[in-house]
Amino acid sequence: QSALTQPPSASGSPGQSVTISCTGTSSDVGGYNYVSWYQQHPGKAPKLMIYEDSKRPSGVPDRFSGSKSGNTASLTVSGLQAEDEADYYCSSYAGSNIFYVFGTGTKVTVL
């Protein structure tokens, strides 16, 4: 199964917004409302930031938002802060044969 496609890198200055895309197919991203986004700081476990395409877990700042259009999901981080510098991964449910696929990952740099 192929990984979901993310840009390798993204960047923005403090206070600005950055949007990361996650492109799949109609068999995964476009076929189910189960895209999630994870933040991973170096040497740490991933942290869930968005689930079911656009829902935020308790405790995640509302600066983080998720959306989806067709086979592409997006994560937007508004009002960038230094602590937002991390790797971000998307994942999607992909049906009862493949089950779950992850994105290739995007490194976000706060300039």
Added chain:
Amino acid sequence: QLQLQESGPGLLKPSETLSLTCTVSGGSISSSSYYWGWIRQPPGKGLDWIASIYYTGSTYYNPSLKSRVTISVDTSKNQFSLKLSSVTAADTAVYYCFRQPLGTFDYWGQGTLVTVSS
């Protein structure tokens, strides 16, 4: 607060079997709302889902690893485990255990590095 903790050997030789256990505290593994499972991350690379299990023993596996992977659960110990047979250097990775509500992975262990080397 729910916590997950991986444990197991950190160094294996090629062809050996990887065995890891995840101990869950602060919550019951027998909850009807969650699956539990494993994800791995090779050094410097992305995340790969390996397998998931329900407390009843219902399982599902990544098709690319299915022939070598077994996941099991011990509700009396609030633990679940992973076995990966015939390991090679390509199986060197940080292995994370997780809790899985429908469609996502919401709680993760800290991860444990498993290195395969002769």
